[in-house]
Amino acid sequence: MAAPSAVGLSRRLRAWLPRIMPVRWSRYDPSYLEPEVNKELYQKPPEKLTEEEREQMELKAVRPIKAAPPTLSSSVFSDPMVSKFTNMMMKNGNKVLARSLMSQTLEAIKRKQLEKYHKAPENEKEAIECNPYVIFHQALKNCQPIIGLSSITRGGKTYQVPVPLTDNRKRFLAMKWLITECRENKHRRTMMPEKLSQELLLAFNNEGPIIKKKHVLHKMAEANRAYAHFRWW
Amino acid sequence: MKHSGAANKEGALHGLSRAFGSIWSVASEKPLGSCHTCSYHTLLWGTLRLICTTTAVQRKNVGASGPEKYTEAFIKKQIEEFNLGKRHLANMMGEDPETFTQEDIDRAIAYLFPSGLFDKQARPMMKHPTEIFPEQRKIQWGEDGRPFHFLFYTGKPSYYSLMHETYEKLLNVQKHQDQLTVQDLPLQKEKNEYSRFIHLLQKLVALPCTDIEEEYIQKFSKEVPVQLQKVVIDPLQFDERGVAFSTGEGKRKTARATAVIYDNGTGKITVNGIDILHYFPVLQDREQLLFPFQFLGRIGKHDMVCTVSGGGRSAQAGAIRLASAKALRSFVTEKEVEFMRQAGLLTADPRVKERKKPGQEGPRRKFTWKKR
Numbered sequence: 121m122a123a124p125s126a127v128g129l130s131r132r133l134r135a136w137l138p139r140i141m142p143v144r145w146s147r148y149d150p151s152y153l154e155p156e157v158n159k160e161l162y163q164k165p166p167e168k169l170t171e172e173e174r175e176q177m178e179l180k181a182v183r184p185i186k187a188a189p190p191t192l193s194s195s196v197f198s199d200p201m202v203s204k205f206t207n208m209m210m211k212n213g214n215k216v217l218a219r220s221l222m223s224q225t226l227e228a229i230k231r232k233q234l235e236k237y238h239k240a241p242e243n244e245k246e247a248i249e250c251n252p253y254v255i256f257h258q259a260l261k262n263c264q265p266i267i268g269l270s271s272i273t274r275g276g277k278t279y280q281v282p283v284p285l286t287d288n289r290k291r292f293l294a295m296k297w298l299i300t301e302c303r304e305n306k307h308r309r310t311m312m313p314e315k316l317s318q319e320l321l322l323a324f325n326n327e328g329p330i331i332k333k334k335h336v337l338h339k340m341a342e343a344n345r346a347y348a349h350f351r352w353w
Numbered sequence: 354m355k356h357s358g359a360a361n362k363e364g365a366l367h368g369l370s371r372a373f374g375s376i377w378s379v380a381s382e383k384p385l386g387s388c389h390t391c392s393y394h395t396l397l398w399g400t401l402r403l404i405c406t407t408t409a410v411q412r413k414n415v416g417a418s419g420p421e422k423y424t425e426a427f428i429k430k431q432i433e434e435f436n437l438g439k440r441h442l443a444n445m446m447g448e449d450p451e452t453f454t455q456e457d458i459d460r461a462i463a464y465l466f467p468s469g470l471f472d473k474q475a476r477p478m479m480k481h482p483t484e485i486f487p488e489q490r491k492i493q494w495g496e497d498g499r500p501f502h503f504l505f506y507t508g509k510p511s512y513y514s515l516m517h518e519t520y521e522k523l524l525n526v527q528k529h530q531d532q533l534t535v536q537d538l539p540l541q542k543e544k545n546e547y548s549r550f551i552h553l554l555q556k557l558v559a560l561p562c563t564d565i566e567e568e569y570i571q572k573f574s575k576e577v578p579v580q581l582q583k584v585v586i587d588p589l590q591f592d593e594r595g596v597a598f599s600t601g602e603g604k605r606k607t608a609r610a611t612a613v614i615y616d617n618g619t620g621k622i623t624v625n626g627i628d629i630l631h632y633f634p635v636l637q638d639r640e641q642l643l644f645p646f647q648f649l650g651r652i653g654k655h656d657m658v659c660t661v662s663g664g665g666r667s668a669q670a671g672a673i674r675l676a677s678a679k680a681l682r683s684f685v686t687e688k689e690v691e692f693m694r695q696a697g698l699l700t701a702d703p704r705v706k707e708r709k710k711p712g713q714e715g716p717r718r719k720f721t722w723k724k725r
Contacts (some may be wrong), residue, residue: 155696184700185695188697190637192697197645219637290376
């Protein structure tokens with residue numbers, strides 16, 4: 121069984137003297153590709169694959185693949201966004217607690233939505249979204265800022281320069297705001313799942329303090345439009 | 354000629370005075386500082402105030418302006434006149450205007466305007482204007498006195514403009530490099546000998562008639578084996594009851610696991626003699642155990658008995674997952690084995706705890722920085 125290179129790593133560690141040691145390195149050789157867990161992709165018959173997918177399959181056939189991380193699985197219940205959020209909520213490595221909080225949050229969302237569903241009149245019942253995963257994804261999407269600010273120092277003064285954000289950064293900011301909001305602006309006695317579900321439902325409807333924070337950021341970026349040329353990337 | 358600068362302001366204004374006779378300033382409060390000889394009066398009308406009048410006009414300093422400067426238009430006109438005059442002269446002498454050379458002109462002038470002067474330079478001459486008017490630097494400023502070159506006042510405009518342009522190119526290149534760095538692209542196309550050779554080989558291969566040189570090209574090409582072929586899959590074994598089973602081993606961090614998967618089962622999984630519900634109370638670990646089965650769609654079809662030691666909760670789960678995936682290879686077609694590999698089920702996770710370094714508190718965390 122081809123073991124991913126521990127030998128290569130020691131070689132690299134020894135070769136660091138002439139060059140600067142890279143801080144972000146991984147135990148895997150750079151030739152290792154990311155695993156693809158989605159079952160449907162493998163069940164597709166070969167005729168239906170697009171050119172890109174065909175090339176990808178051919179490449180994957182000759183390259184080693186990294187091991188799937190413990191949070192990832194092919195079951196319908198594993199969602200990469202949800203696991204990312206759980207990891208961000210985790211404190212001191214207590215994954216069990218974080219995961220239970222997450223599941224309680226989703227349950228709370230479902231309960232609230234169901235309550236609304238049963239109270240609503242017939243014509244409005246279809247408009248109410250009961251799937252907590254859909255609500256979670258939509259709420260996060262609504263919280264994502266489009267443009268961010270970056271501090272650039274020129275001539276002693278620090279300016280806030282509007283800067284485009286990458287997808288990862290947007291997702292990270294949305295999740296971070298959610299979590300900090302729920303940790304800080306709540307009454308001492310309210311539990312995290314309760315507060316989180318509340319915030320998620322508000323964000324789903326484009327209301328709430330996190331959406332407001334996003335709008336404030338957008339306004340600041342608009343106001344500092346004049347400094348946009350300071351950006352060199 | 355207008356000169357800028359406060360000291361010469363008076364001179365400029367006096368230059369104007371040649372045309373206007375007296376100086377008028379529009380709504381200026383302060384008198385000209387160095388105007389000792391003049392007096393100033395206030396007029397009754399408008400905001401105009403007479404600053405100073407002079408009876409004697411400032412004389413033009415002939416020496417200071419240098420040799421007389423000719424404009425390009427002037428030189429051009431002189432050349433036209435010369436050519437015209439040359440043709441007239443040729444007609445006058447009765448010769449062909451097209452083939453009238455400078456020697457012929459000299460002879461003609463000497464004939465028409467005989468002169469007894471000893472100094473050859475003093476005799477009448479008709480030469481091309483470029484020989485008569487000395488070559489001068491073209492005037493480097495326009496009619497309004499503003500110089501054409503933006504670096505005229507540095508004293509060395511060509512040198513400084515060259516430096517300026519080169520620096521602009523340097524900044525451009527740096528900007529391009531920054532952009533590439535941000536996008537994580539390589540800074541330069543690595544054009545070493547190897548890549549050039551590869552480029553040439555690719556050109557060769559792309560041609561239609563490469564078959565004649567096939568064996569030469571084969572010397573440089575290497576078969577990249579399909580990853581799957583490196584591994585040998587054990588065939589199924591059968592125990593006393595006739596049930597097919599297979600074994601697999603797996604490891605993760607410090608945990609080592611062995612798994613035995615039996616066919617015709619009900620989906621019962623036992624770890625170290627204990628049911629997984631009791632051994633792994635956390636949902637995530639059980640999910641990991643079931644991952645290979647769920648991926649292949651064989652959840653209720655196999656029984657599993659595993660033994661695991663070492664590591665922690667998650668490490669043991671990962672080890673068993675790898676062991677069960679390896680064992681399942683024997684039950685499944687080659688294509689599905691390839692799918693399992695691409696899903697990351699058959700690779701041993703190499704990530705282990707990073708060692709602590711001396712001088713640091715942990716593998717990455719440094720000691721608290723104290724200013725003094």
